[in-house]
Amino acid sequence: MSKDFYTQFILPYAGIIIKICRAYTDTEEDFQDYYQEVCLQIWNSRKNFKEEAKWSTWVYRISLNVCMSLLKKRKKKQARSTDYIEVQNIPITENSFQDESLQLLYKAIRQLSELDRAIILLYLEENSYKEIATIIGTTPNNIGVRITRIKKQLKKLLDGKIY
Structure with a gap:
């Protein structure tokens, strides 16, 4: 990967990538x-970008797909292992997040299904229902319904102060 590509096409969207990766990982090493x-x-899929959507939408989609794929691989690997540590019990490192409420939010988000995690992250980034639907591959109406359900689920999790 060239330094110019990283500087021009990845670094400006690092916030997107970081938030998504944080929502799918529990340790700094995994992150x-x-x-x-x-x-x-x-970098590998840059030639497949057809400019039908914004570059940020492309970055979201790739980030979500990669994180969900890696999570599935990790779960399969753990299922085959008889002596593994449950990922949900691994503490987030102290420097992962400075704000305690943000730590709790990410912990609650990690309790959601993979798809719900993706949807709420996109929603928190203030993407429109239409943009989220484009990235996820569904309709804006479906996104609206799911976000309402996800908010209720997160409220329950946060009210219980997940630990």
Whole structure:
């Protein structure tokens, strides 16, 4: 990957990539692996970008697909192992987030299904229902219904102060 490509096409969208990777990982090591894999996949698929959507939409889609794929691989690997540590019990490192309420929010988001995680992250980034639907591959109406349900689920999780 060239430094120019990284500077022009990845670095301005690093916030998107970081938020998505944080929502799908529990440790700093996993976060770094996911972030690097997302960047690599953006580089590898750059020629497939047809400019039918914004570049940020493309980055979201790749980030979500990579993180969900890596999560599925990790779950399969853990299922085959008889002596693994449950990922949900691994603490987030102290420097992962400075704000305690943000830590709780990400912990609650990690409790959601993979698809719901993706939807709420896109919603929190203030994407329109139409943009979210484009990235996820569904209708804006479906996104509206899902967001309402996700908000209720997150409220329940946060009210219980997940630990």
